[in-house]
Amino acid sequence: xxxxxxxxxxxxxxxxxxxxxxxxxxxxxxxxxxxxxxxxxxxxxxxxxxxxxxxxxxxxxxxxxxxxxxxxxxxxxxxxxxxxxxxxxxxxxxxxxxxxxxxxxxxxxxxxxxxxxxxxxxxxxxxxxxxxxxxxxxxxxxxxxxxxxxxxxxxxxxxxxxxxxxxxxxxxxxxxxxxxxxxxxxxxxxxxxxxxxxxx
Amino acid sequence: xxxxxxxxxxxxxxxxxxxxxxxxxxxxxxxxxxxxxxxxxxxxxxxxxxxxxxxxxxxxxxxxxxxxxxxxxxxxxxxxxxxxxxxxxxxxxxxxxxxxxxxxxxxxxxxxxxxxxxxxxxxxxxxxxxxxxxxxxxxxxxxxxxxxxxxxxxxxxxxxxxxxxxxxxxxxxxxxxxxxxxxxxxxxxxxxxxxxxxxxxxxxxxxxxxxxxxxxxxxxxxxxxxxxxxxxxxxxxxxxxxxxxxxxxxxxxxxxxxxxxxxxxxxxxxxxxxxxxxxxxxxxxxxxxxxxxxxxxxxxxxxxxxxxxxxxxxxxxxxxxxxxxxxxxxxxxxxxxxxxxxxxxxxxxxxxxxxxxxxxxxxxxxxxxxxxxxxxxxxxxxxxxxxxxxxxxxxxxxxxxxxxxxxxxxxxxxxxxxxxxxxxxxxxxxxxxxxxxxxxxxxxxxxxxxxxxxxxxxxxxxxxxxx
Numbered sequence: 001x002x003x004x005x006x007x008x009x010x011x012x013x014x015x016x017x018x019x020x021x022x023x024x025x026x027x028x029x030x031x032x033x034x035x036x037x038x039x040x041x042x043x044x045x046x047x048x049x050x051x052x053x054x055x056x057x058x059x060x061x062x063x064x065x066x067x068x069x070x071x072x073x074x075x076x077x078x079x080x081x082x083x084x085x086x087x088x089x090x091x092x093x094x095x096x097x098x099x100x101x102x103x104x105x106x107x108x109x110x111x112x113x114x115x116x117x118x119x120x121x122x123x124x125x126x127x128x129x130x131x132x133x134x135x136x137x138x139x140x141x142x143x144x145x146x147x148x149x150x151x152x153x154x155x156x157x158x159x160x161x162x163x164x165x166x167x168x169x170x171x172x173x174x175x176x177x178x179x180x181x182x183x184x185x186x187x188x189x190x191x192x193x194x195x196x197x198x199x200x
Numbered sequence: 201x202x203x204x205x206x207x208x209x210x211x212x213x214x215x216x217x218x219x220x221x222x223x224x225x226x227x228x229x230x231x232x233x234x235x236x237x238x239x240x241x242x243x244x245x246x247x248x249x250x251x252x253x254x255x256x257x258x259x260x261x262x263x264x265x266x267x268x269x270x271x272x273x274x275x276x277x278x279x280x281x282x283x284x285x286x287x288x289x290x291x292x293x294x295x296x297x298x299x300x301x302x303x304x305x306x307x308x309x310x311x312x313x314x315x316x317x318x319x320x321x322x323x324x325x326x327x328x329x330x331x332x333x334x335x336x337x338x339x340x341x342x343x344x345x346x347x348x349x350x351x352x353x354x355x356x357x358x359x360x361x362x363x364x365x366x367x368x369x370x371x372x373x374x375x376x377x378x379x380x381x382x383x384x385x386x387x388x389x390x391x392x393x394x395x396x397x398x399x400x401x402x403x404x405x406x407x408x409x410x411x412x413x414x415x416x417x418x419x420x421x422x423x424x425x426x427x428x429x430x431x432x433x434x435x436x437x438x439x440x441x442x443x444x445x446x447x448x449x450x451x452x453x454x455x456x457x458x459x460x461x462x463x464x465x466x467x468x469x470x471x472x473x474x475x476x477x478x479x480x481x482x483x484x485x486x487x488x489x490x491x492x493x494x495x496x497x498x499x500x501x502x503x504x505x506x507x508x509x510x511x512x513x514x515x516x517x518x519x520x521x522x523x524x525x526x527x528x529x530x531x532x533x534x535x536x537x538x539x540x541x542x543x544x545x546x547x548x549x550x551x552x553x554x555x556x557x558x559x560x561x562x563x564x565x566x567x568x569x570x571x572x573x574x575x576x577x578x579x580x581x582x583x584x585x586x587x588x589x590x591x592x593x594x595x596x597x598x599x600x601x602x603x604x605x606x607x608x609x610x611x612x613x614x615x616x617x618x619x620x621x622x623x624x625x626x627x628x629x630x631x632x633x634x635x636x637x638x639x640x641x642x643x644x645x646x647x648x649x650x651x652x653x654x655x656x657x658x659x660x661x662x663x664x665x666x667x
Contacts, residue, residue: 006277072302074282075295109286109304 225436358624476617543611
């Protein structure tokens, strides 16, 4: 097993990758963070509006998101790859990540949702396009829900009458997900569910 | 001096002093300045900034070798290659200094190439203390070394008055119009030194740079900085002083040592100041001052060893070892402030509730504690009776009449130099020059022995004739 990461990506402690029967049989990727850092993330139990959410938002998650999305530390996409793979690899729906506006994408240099899926080796297609550069950050729930549709279907793509699964990094009021869901349903999707990493 | 000198041509542009003051001596990314990016672009067009690649890529034995242009890190595992959406190709960034803003191969670094800022020679030193004979000599030796541009080592015991020795040497250098940096690996030390320096040099523009520190105005001729902040400078300083030169992470991280060399001008002298110099520092010194005595002329308290068998098991069973409990009760009864050092945060957190049974306001600090500064202040002001801590408080703090215990002194984290520093917290005040320093252990290590030997040795050197 090739060990690519020797130190915890979050705290720089040396990683002790202990090989057990489980690791050999389950074909997991090696760890990227130490047990102590992993223990700081809180799992999320409740399911909201048929959206599957893996983690709760806490201090550790805030630091992680800051380092990943705002300090642009792309390699942190690997931190949750085992968990995301476990949650999505058996799903039969077609994965559709929430896109970034091209302008923002150039600024950030990477699409954070796509990278999470890439790291977990989950295949996906892009169907949606962002209509504005506006973000949802700093708006109240009413303001968020009032805005015109955030997405449109990419004109080069075709939405088929299939089951789709929207993927995003964080779920706060659910507006982003609802807009994306509606856009896909209007274009002829059979059903649209969602998967989100963090409950904001 | 003909190296890539494309002269700046700034006809028709009025250069803002604020930008000169900020940019001189620094190495920056375009986005990481306090000024609008358009302005920076204009200055670049006028060649007021040099441009250099952010990540240097060379080919070594048919393999690409990466080096960060800012932190000079070249550990290849710290470079991340990814599919960059801006360039549509694989770009590389450095993870070593990412906390200060990402350095990526598709962006450039800029360094000031314009006129130099105005340097004041009008400085004042407000310090009316007096030197001991040893301090006066060390101060003179340091000034001589700076004038001769040679490396210097000040080897002075904890509580010898090292900072005061720096004052006069810095003052002389300031008056010559030199730019000086006092760097230290610890943020705590920067925070402690800053107000003292402000008081001593009231006419000097002085900046304190540390992670999360505020933005400050003017051209600082004197800079107090953590060694990490030196990544942001290149060929900036005429004199470089490294305080606590043996502290973590400076000794451990070779990039920080390179940063010191990069931040100073190529022929500028470096002075190292420490109580516990490493063999390497002792070997490379050119100038050397040695002070084996404290400023108050009393010997260093010598640690005593006391066995505390199976302390870890007992604490895990929620039992405070009897000896440790008695020691703490004694401190509480006589109202002496105390510090108890633990080898790990884990053990510290397990022991915490046991101590709180003795006195409810005993509290703890460790590296990740945001209220560290306040808690130390509370101990100093006698608002809390004592603190449990990790090695984070091993240096740089002074508390009157403090008593110190080390739990698990045999642990590998307590090296001889760490133990000497910890023992150095005790008896720093002229009125309370004694005090208890006890190493509780589960077996004596050679590190403990050599720490005690070294302290006894220093006392002998300092008081050989007089005692």
